[in-house]
Amino acid sequence: MLDDKMQIAIETLKRSGVRITPQRHAVLEYLLTSMEHPTADDIYKALETKFPNISVATVYNNLRILREIGLVKELTYGDESSRFDSNMHEHYHIICETCGKIEDFHYPPLDEIEVLAEKVSGFDISHHRMELYGKCKECSETKVQ
Numbered sequence: 001m002l003d004d005k006m007q008i009a010i011e012t013l014k015r016s017g018v019r020i021t022p023q024r025h026a027v028l029e030y031l032l033t034s035m036e037h038p039t040a041d042d043i044y045k046a047l048e049t050k051f052p053n054i055s056v057a058t059v060y061n062n063l064r065i066l067r068e069i070g071l072v073k074e075l076t077y078g079d080e081s082s083r084f085d086s087n088m089h090e091h092y093h094i095i096c097e098t099c100g101k102i103e104d105f106h107y108p109p110l111d112e113i114e115v116l117a118e119k120v121s122g123f124d125i126s127h128h129r130m131e132l133y134g135k136c137k138e139c140s141e142t143k144v145q
Contacts, residue, residue, distance in 0.1 A: 002029075002032060002033060005032050005086075006028070006029060006032060009028055009032065009071050010025075012069060012070070012071060013028075013069065013071075016069045018065055018069065022051070023047070023051055023054055023058055023062065024062045024065070024066075026047050026050065026051060027043055027047070027059060027062040027063065027066070028062075028066060028071065028086075030043055030046055030047065031043070031066070031072060031084060031085075031086040032086050034086075035103070035104070036101070036102070037075060037083040037084065037085050037093070037102040038083065038084060039081040039082065039083055039084070040056060040059045040060050040063055040081070040082070040084070041056065041081065043059050043063075043084075044056045044059045047059070063084055067084075070088065071086065071088070072084050072085065072086050072088075073085045073086075073087075073088065075093070075102070077095075083102060085104075087104060090109040091104050091105065091106050091107075092104075092105045092106075092107055092129070092130040092131065092132065093105060093129075093130075093131050093132070094131070094132045094133075094134065094136075095131055095132070095133050095134075096133075096134065096135055096136035096139055097133050097134065097135060098135050098136070098139035099136060099138070099139050101136050101138075103136075105132060107130075110128070110130065113128060114127075114128055
């Protein structure tokens with residue numbers, strides 16, 4: 001399955017005229033295999049041993065390119081670092097208020113809320129995002145000392 005996702009992503013890069021450098025390939029592969037919704041810094045730390053010359057700026061530049069051509073979503077949460085998600089299918093997120101872990105939550109898209117919001121507000125709605133907050137299983141099991 002990863003091979004299929006990677007092949008589709010590489011074809012998308014080629015169609016977009018984007019060179020496939022070893023660093024770009026590594027960033028993309030990391031995102032496609034990660035279920036953690038990593039930050040740019042997480043990706044940098046994971047790749048720096050394999051690519052000693054990689055910089056945080058290189059990771060950010062690659063993430064920007066991958067976002068612009070539609071291979072990655074950038075998730076922003078106020079002042080915190082952006083998180084990146086390679087799952088481009090409509091889905092929602094559950095976020096642990098204690099450790100910050102983000103997990104995918106699959107539920108049928110609530111498209112009717114966009115229609116209602118347009119009628120009520122007069123806005124031209126482009127998309128929506130739903131997040132659920134709570135405490136993950138690991139944090140719930142940790143006893144306060």
